[in-house]
Amino acid sequence: MGPVEAAAGGEAPAAEAPAAVLLDPVAALAELAPLGADPVRGGWSRHLFDDADREMRAWFVRTARSLGLDVEVDRNANQWATWRAGGAAAPAVATGSHLDSVPGGGPLDGPLGVVSGLAAVARLQAEGHRPDRPIRVANFAEEEGARFGVPCLGSQLLAGDLTAERVRALTDTAGATAADVLAGAGIDPARIGPDPDRLADLALYLELHVEQGRQLAPLGHPVGLATSILAHGRWRVTLTGRGDHAGATELDSRHDPMLVAAAAIRSARDRAVAAEPGTRSRATVGKLHAVPGGSNAIASEVTLWLDARAEHDADVRALVAAIIGDVEAASAAEGCGVVVVEESFSTRVEFDADLTDRVAAALAPRLGDVPRIPTGAGHDAGILAAHLPAAMLFVRNPDGVSHSPHEGASDQDIRAGVDALADALRALTSGGAA
Amino acid sequence: MGPVEAAAGGEAPAAEAPAAVLLDPVAALAELAPLGADPVRGGWSRHLFDDADREMRAWFVRTARSLGLDVEVDRNANQWATWRAGGAAAPAVATGSHLDSVPGGGPLDGPLGVVSGLAAVARLQAEGHRPDRPIRVANFAEEEGARFGVPCLGSQLLAGDLTAERVRALTDTAGATAADVLAGAGIDPARIGPDPDRLADLALYLELHVEQGRQLAPLGHPVGLATSILAHGRWRVTLTGRGDHAGATELDSRHDPMLVAAAAIRSARDRAVAAEPGTRSRATVGKLHAVPGGSNAIASEVTLWLDARAEHDADVRALVAAIIGDVEAASAAEGCGVVVVEESFSTRVEFDADLTDRVAAALAPRLGDVPRIPTGAGHDAGILAAHLPAAMLFVRNPDGVSHSPHEGASDQDIRAGVDALADALRALTSGGAA
Numbered sequence: 084m085g086p087v088e089a090a091a092g093g094e095a096p097a098a099e100a101p102a103a104v105l106l107d108p109v110a111a112l113a114e115l116a117p118l119g120a121d122p123v124r125g126g127w128s129r130h131l132f133d134d135a136d137r138e139m140r141a142w143f144v145r146t147a148r149s150l151g152l153d154v155e156v157d158r159n160a161n162q163w164a165t166w167r168a169g170g171a172a173a174p175a176v177a178t179g180s181h182l183d184s185v186p187g188g189g190p191l192d193g194p195l196g197v198v199s200g201l202a203a204v205a206r207l208q209a210e211g212h213r214p215d216r217p218i219r220v221a222n223f224a225e226e227e228g229a230r231f232g233v234p235c236l237g238s239q240l241l242a243g244d245l246t247a248e249r250v251r252a253l254t255d256t257a258g259a260t261a262a263d264v265l266a267g268a269g270i271d272p273a274r275i276g277p278d279p280d281r282l283a284d285l286a287l288y289l290e291l292h293v294e295q296g297r298q299l300a301p302l303g304h305p306v307g308l309a310t311s312i313l314a315h316g317r318w319r320v321t322l323t324g325r326g327d328h329a330g331a332t333e334l335d336s337r338h339d340p341m342l343v344a345a346a347a348i349r350s351a352r353d354r355a356v357a358a359e360p361g362t363r364s365r366a367t368v369g370k371l372h373a374v375p376g377g378s379n380a381i382a383s384e385v386t387l388w389l390d391a392r393a394e395h396d397a398d399v400r401a402l403v404a405a406i407i408g409d410v411e412a413a414s415a416a417e418g419c420g421v422v423v424v425e426e427s428f429s430t431r432v433e434f435d436a437d438l439t440d441r442v443a444a445a446l447a448p449r450l451g452d453v454p455r456i457p458t459g460a461g462h463d464a465g466i467l468a469a470h471l472p473a474a475m476l477f478v479r480n481p482d483g484v485s486h487s488p489h490e491g492a493s494d495q496d497i498r499a500g501v502d503a504l505a506d507a508l509r510a511l512t513s514g515g516a517a
Numbered sequence: 518m519g520p521v522e523a524a525a526g527g528e529a530p531a532a533e534a535p536a537a538v539l540l541d542p543v544a545a546l547a548e549l550a551p552l553g554a555d556p557v558r559g560g561w562s563r564h565l566f567d568d569a570d571r572e573m574r575a576w577f578v579r580t581a582r583s584l585g586l587d588v589e590v591d592r593n594a595n596q597w598a599t600w601r602a603g604g605a606a607a608p609a610v611a612t613g614s615h616l617d618s619v620p621g622g623g624p625l626d627g628p629l630g631v632v633s634g635l636a637a638v639a640r641l642q643a644e645g646h647r648p649d650r651p652i653r654v655a656n657f658a659e660e661e662g663a664r665f666g667v668p669c670l671g672s673q674l675l676a677g678d679l680t681a682e683r684v685r686a687l688t689d690t691a692g693a694t695a696a697d698v699l700a701g702a703g704i705d706p707a708r709i710g711p712d713p714d715r716l717a718d719l720a721l722y723l724e725l726h727v728e729q730g731r732q733l734a735p736l737g738h739p740v741g742l743a744t745s746i747l748a749h750g751r752w753r754v755t756l757t758g759r760g761d762h763a764g765a766t767e768l769d770s771r772h773d774p775m776l777v778a779a780a781a782i783r784s785a786r787d788r789a790v791a792a793e794p795g796t797r798s799r800a801t802v803g804k805l806h807a808v809p810g811g812s813n814a815i816a817s818e819v820t821l822w823l824d825a826r827a828e829h830d831a832d833v834r835a836l837v838a839a840i841i842g843d844v845e846a847a848s849a850a851e852g853c854g855v856v857v858v859e860e861s862f863s864t865r866v867e868f869d870a871d872l873t874d875r876v877a878a879a880l881a882p883r884l885g886d887v888p889r890i891p892t893g894a895g896h897d898a899g900i901l902a903a904h905l906p907a908a909m910l911f912v913r914n915p916d917g918v919s920h921s922p923h924e925g926a927s928d929q930d931i932r933a934g935v936d937a938l939a940d941a942l943r944a945l946t947s948g949g950a951a
Contacts, residue, residue: 124809125817187760187809187817229811295765315764317812326621326921329801329824330749330893331729334790336917341802345782348775356768367763368775370812371805375558375621377663378751378804378822379895380920383559383621388812390763459764483770486814487760 106150106205108501109494111198112190115142124187126488130230131160131183132268139182143197143222150205152220157281158274159240160224160265166204167217174286176214176511178203178504179221181237181463185229189490191293195478195497197222199291203505214512216286223463230255230264232426234317238463242470243277250275287438287472287511290464291504293492297483298456305499307454308443309434309475312465313363314399315392316428320347320410323420326375326383338418340385344371346413347387347406354405355391364393364402365459388426392459396430432465435472442474445510446503453503460485476503540584540639542935543928545632546624549576558621560922564664565594565617566702573616577631577656584639586654591715592708593674594658594699600638601651608720610648610945612637612938613655615671615897619663623924625727629912629931631656633725637939648946650720657897664689664698666860668751672897676904677711684709721872721906721945724898725938727926731917732890739933741888742877743868743909746899747797748833749826750862754781754844757854760809760817772852774819778805780847781821781840788839789825798827798836799893822860826893830864866899869906876908879944880937887937894919910937 119135121128129135140162147154147164154164165175180196200220207214224237231253239245251262251272262272299307322340351366358364367390374384389406393399407423414421439455446453456477464473478492478500492500553569555562563569574596581588581598588598599609614630634654641648658671665687673679685696685706696706733741756774785800792798801824807816823840827833841857848855873889880887890911898907912926912934926934 121809126809128809185809185811185814187811188814227811227813232812234813295762296767297770313764325918326923327917328729328894328919328921329803330747330799330826330895331919332799332893332917333730334786334793334799336731339786339801341782341805342786345779348779349783352768352773352776359768365764365766365768367773367813367815369763369807369814369816370810371775371807373803373805375555375560375562375619375920376804377619377621377661377920378666379661379668379801379824380619380622380803381801382803383921390813392764459766460762461764483761483766484759485762485765486809486811487762487817489760 105209106146106202108198108202108497111146111202112194115139115194116190118142119184121187126187126189127184128186128188129182129184131225131236132264133230136183140222143182146201147220150201150208152204157241158270158276158278159237160268160270161237161241162222164201164220165217166214168214173216174284175217175219176508177219177221177285177288178290178508179223180290180292181223181226183225183227183229185227185486187488188227188486189488191490191492192295192485193226193292195293195492195500196291199501199504202501203508206501206505207509212509215514216512218508218512219285226463228427231261234427234461235463235466238466240275241278241282242466244466247276282470285471288464288467289442289474289476289507289511290462291476291478291500292462293485293490294477294480294483295458295460295485297480299454299477299479300481300483302454304450304454305479305496306446306450306503307456307477308439309458309477310455311434311457312432312461313392313394313457313459314396314429314431315390315459315461316399316403317426318389318391318403319424319426320387320389321422322385322414324381324383324417327381329379329381332381337381339381340419341373341382342417343410343414343419343421344385344387347389347410350406350409351389354402354409358393358398358402362393362398363459364398366391366402366406394431429461429465432468434464434468434474438472438474441510442476442507445507449502449506476500476507539643540580540636542632542636542931545580545636546628549573549628550624552576553618555621560621560623561618562620562622563616563618565659565670566698570617574656577616580635581654584635584642586638591675592704592710592712593671594702594704595671595675596656598635598654599651600648602648607650608718609651609653610942611653611655611719611722612724612942613657614724614726615657615660617659617661617663619661619920621922622920623922625924625926626729626919627660627726629727629926629934630725633935633938636935637942640935640939641943646943649948650946652942652946653719660897662861665695668861668895669897669900672900674709675712675716676900678900681710716904719905722898722901723872723876723908723910723941723945724896725910725912725934726896727924728911728914728917729892729894729919731914733888733911733913734915734917736888738884738888739913739930740880740884740937741890741911742873743892743911744889745868745891746866746895747826747828747891747893748830748863748865749824749893749895750833750837751860752823752825752837753858753860754821754823755856756819756848758815758817758851761815763813763815766815771815773815774853775807775816776851777844777848777853777855778819778821781823781844784840784843785823788836788843792827792832792836796827796832797893798832800825800836800840828865863895863899866902868898868902868908872906872908875944876910876941879941883936883940910934910941
């Protein structure tokens with residue numbers, strides 16, 4: 084019997100203190116492991132409102148209710164579980180993360196943050212803590228942008244950073260529009276968009292996430308705090324040539340967009356290396372689609388996605404401009420066409436220094452002086468940081484691998500993360516702290 | 518009412534001369550145009566025993582029967598329509614091509630050969646020709662190898678050039694085995710394989726095909742004859758790296774197989790150019806698959822297909838060795854792994870000079886001195902050439918484009934091709950000519 088089933092027997096009414104229940108994060112993650120396991124890619128594929136994502140969402144509802152939390156879905160498909168514990172009406176202290184994944188991703192990005200949020204609430208309930216304001220655990224929709232191409236879809240809609248019109252018209256690879264997919268899941272596509280009341284009801288947001296990259300292991304710390312997120316964006320590059328026969332077409336009469344794609348891949352690495360050191364520049368092509376995609380046919384069209392990041396917005400702009408310049412030169416040499424569309428751009432994020440200091444102080448008794456590290460990965464916390472105090476906790480990733488089935492954290496570190504999050508939430512909801 | 522429906526009313530019993538019926542090849546191709554049209558790639562996608570291929574096959578049966586031909590499917594899924602016209606028992610004069618396509622291919626490769634074969638038979642019937650041996654029209658299965666990766670599957674099985682064991686175990690991208698797909702279409706997978714009796718019942722094979730490449734247009738001829746097929750093959754190259762986060766992973770700790778793929782694409786072109794002139798070398802990467810394929814994830818694995826061709830077998834071997842050497846060097850530099858599998862290799866083909874001379878003589882009264890040209894594309898005629906006299910007719914392709922929706926031939930040239938094929942078949946079945 085898992086930790087959730089143990090609690091689910093007594094359907095505690097919301098807003099009353101349930102019996103003290105402990106939620107072990109390691110056991111909860113094991114319970115989620117079968118959902119969305121990807122037999123082709125390996126790892127997990129959980130994308131907005133696919134079968135796996137629906138099961139993850141159902142788990143969220145079931146688990147939060149077993150802890151006596153109020154569960155709601157906002158107009159932008161984000162889930163919220165609230166512990167009122169006495170009914171204080173002040174804006175909530177919020178934590179959470181996301182339950183969707185990249186294609187073939189790891190088990191912790193982002194379920195670790197959602198599971199840890201619920202486990203920290205269970206811990207505080209068990210110890211008899213009475214928060215002076217609601218504590219809220221979020222599951223943000225489509226953080227990875229794997230289905231509709233735009234990351235942090237739910238939090239960006241909530242914050243008003245994306246127009247509802249644009250989101251409704253997004254399509255997945257099967258051609259379904261976001262409007263239809265949302266409607267099919269009971270979300271009214273006409274009502275998606277900015278939700279200022281909900282935003283105003285949040286005092287702050289503290290997200291816990293598995294570390295991406297390997298900075299904590301050499302420092303010997305199980306938990307770290309974020310300083311900033313690199314500026315980053317995603318560009319869709321469509322290269323058009325002339326489809327033809329791979330055997331019958333003379334070399335000098337070819338217009339093969341695959342050659343231009345090769346130049347783009349090479350340029351992304353070379354331009355990022357050239358921009359280093361100092362800018363933390365990186366550029367990646369991880370997704371590429373050739374049409375028609377036959378082994379004995381020269382492609383007529385290749386689409387690739389360029390992910391580019393750097394310390395500051397201007398660094399990213401310069402990096403992408405240099406790469407696109409190389410692509411245009413390669414395209415001209417091959418007699419191909421180029422169209423570049425910016426799918427997303429996320430400005431550099433500085434997390435709230437005051438909130439980060441307060442979390443560090445709450446963590447100090449158990450963890451000492453916690454390291455503060457920058458990250459190259461985007462997060463819902465980065466979106467919310469423009470609107471309210473936001474901070475992040477990272478749990479050590481021994482190999483640093485991320486967006487891969489090989490992403491990991493030790494059971495001991497996972498539990499240390501919940502300890503840290505509980506310490507922070509306790510401090511932030513004691514004596515009018517938030 | 519199309520040409521087929523016009524004839525279908527009178528179900529002429531096989532082996533009796535039906536009423537004179539003309540089959541216009543342009544109208545017949547128009548009738549086939551809706552089948553397998555690919556709304557995503559453009560063009561047509563017709564792969565072994567998918568819905569489109571089944572409809573094409575049903576059209577073949579219906580049309581051949583309307584001409585009073587005997588229709589059978591051999592043990593290797595190839596369709597045959599035979600005109601006996603008097604019942605001579607000598608080995609048949611065979612023509613035909615294939616009705617499957619590359620993904621998103623053109624309308625003529627290879628339906629033009631099948632349609633022209635049936636139209637030429639209809640022409641000879643209408644003029645009262647009495648062949649001295651059967652004339653047989655073939656539709657060879659999976660010529661393009663688009664579903665199971667091996668081109669000329671049906672003709673290679675017939676000729677004993679592939680083992681039945683290997684073919685039964687081939688899988689398509691959905692994971693279905695060839696054995697299951699054949700069984701589902703009523704072909705006993707236990708009985709596929711060499712068919713020497715059927716081969717011995719063929720006196721010769723003359724395939725008509727749309728030209729691939731652009732050699733006839735500058736020469737001002739609507740029809741050409743083939744001299745040879747370049748040696749060619751297909752290699753599957755799997756590159757393994759380390760999947761990781763596109764934003765969080767430092768450049769110097771990456772093992773990104775996409776960089777190696779870029780080197781492979783570039784090398785294929787550069788090595789082929791370096792091998793020219795004189796070898797007619799060409800190398801192409803038209804199909805590439807990245808895992809997991811997320812825009813914000815470094816790929817963990819990339820598979821690409823290398824198509825390489827040249828005048829002689831040794832040229833192809835040298836070309837592929839040079840490209841694989843480059844790929845291994847790039848892979849070592851990136852800390853990735855490489856596995857290369859040869860999916861197919863087709864030795865250089867010389868078409869039968871005597872048969873080609875006889876066809877040229879038959880064409881001369883209408884077309885004068887018909888050009889003879891080599892081709893870089895593989896064909897069932899190339900497979901059969903190792904076992905019986907084989908030759909090919911090409912119909913002018915004004916732009917030379919192939920394996921693309923933009924492949925084409927004028928209506929006038931299509932009809933000239935049928936005239937030429939009818940002239941050849943008449944001569945080869947008159948007075949003991951074959």
